Amino acid sequence: MAPFPVPPSVTAILLDIEGTTTPITFVKDILFPYIQDNVEEYLQKHWREEECQEDVRQLRLQAENDSGLKGFVPIPSEHEAELQVIKGVVDNVHWQMSLDRKTTALKQLQGHMWRSAYASGKVKGEVYDDVVPALNKWKEAGLKLYIFSSGSVEAQKLLFGYSIEGDLLELFQGHFDTTVGSKVESESYRRIADRIGCPTDNILFLTDVIYEAEAAREAGVHVAVAVRPGNAALTDEEKSKFHLITSFDQLNLSTTQ
Structure with a gap:
C-alpha cells in the first residue's frame, strides 16, 4: 500500500488499540483466557481484601438483575460458606464471559485481575513491531499521541505500561475510553x-474499524484504516472510502513539520 502523507494541519494522533497497535488475538487468546483460567485462584488469594469483596458485591448485584435471563448463574449470599460463594462467583464469571457480556461488574473484576497479572509479569501487553519506532518518531516530530479504546483507561495504561517493549506510557499525552462516548x-x-x-482538523485517527473511521471523519478528523493480520476483512467499497495502511511506517510526516 502507498505511503499516507499526513495532512499538514495534524498536530495529534489518536490511536485505537485492538487491530491497530495490538493484535486482536492478544485480547481473545491471552487476556480473556487468563480470567477464565485464574479467577478461582485469584478470588481465593484476595478474598479477604476489601477490593475483592467489593468486586463480589457488584457481581452479586448484577446477578440479581440477571435472574430472568436464560442459563442464569446465581451467586450465593455473603452468609453462605466461603468456598460455596467463590464457586458461585467463578461459575457466574464463566457464564457472563461465555456470552461475551460487558457488564460493569465483570469488567471491574477483570481489570483488577489483569492489573495483578501485569504487575507480576504473568502477562505483558503486545504491540506490533512497527508501533514503538513509529511512536518515538512521531513524538520526536512534535506530534502529541493519545489513545481512544473501548477498554478502560486503566486497562489501556496496563497494556502500554507493562508491554513487551517496556513502559511506553511516557509516549502518550492522554487516554480516552467510552466514558467520553461511543467510538461509532x-x-x-x-x-x-x-x-x-x-x-x-488537527487530529489523525488510526483504527481498524470502518464504523469508527466514518464517525471520526464525520466529526472532521483525518483518518487512516489499519489493515492488520486477523482484522475483519473490508469490502471493496469500504477500501475505497479511506486510506489504508498495513504498517505505521507508511505514515509520511514530511509534510507536517
Whole structure:
C-alpha cells in the first residue's frame, strides 16, 4: 500500500488499540483466557481484601438483575460458606464471559485481575513491531499521541505500561475510553478534540474499524484504516472510502513539520 502523507494541519494522533497497535488475538487468546483460567485462584488469594469483596458485591448485584435471563448463574449470599460463594462467583464469571457480556461488574473484576497479572509479569501487553519506532518518531516530530479504546483507561495504561517493549506510557499525552462516548458516534471525537484543546482538523485517527473511521471523519478528523493480520476483512467499497495502511511506517510526516 502507498505511503499516507499526513495532512499538514495534524498536530495529534489518536490511536485505537485492538487491530491497530495490538493484535486482536492478544485480547481473545491471552487476556480473556487468563480470567477464565485464574479467577478461582485469584478470588481465593484476595478474598479477604476489601477490593475483592467489593468486586463480589457488584457481581452479586448484577446477578440479581440477571435472574430472568436464560442459563442464569446465581451467586450465593455473603452468609453462605466461603468456598460455596467463590464457586458461585467463578461459575457466574464463566457464564457472563461465555456470552461475551460487558457488564460493569465483570469488567471491574477483570481489570483488577489483569492489573495483578501485569504487575507480576504473568502477562505483558503486545504491540506490533512497527508501533514503538513509529511512536518515538512521531513524538520526536512534535506530534502529541493519545489513545481512544473501548477498554478502560486503566486497562489501556496496563497494556502500554507493562508491554513487551517496556513502559511506553511516557509516549502518550492522554487516554480516552467510552466514558467520553461511543467510538461509532461522531460527537465522541468532537469531545476528545475539545479536551485535547485543538480543532478536529488537527487530529489523525488510526483504527481498524470502518464504523469508527466514518464517525471520526464525520466529526472532521483525518483518518487512516489499519489493515492488520486477523482484522475483519473490508469490502471493496469500504477500501475505497479511506486510506489504508498495513504498517505505521507508511505514515509520511514530511509534510507536517
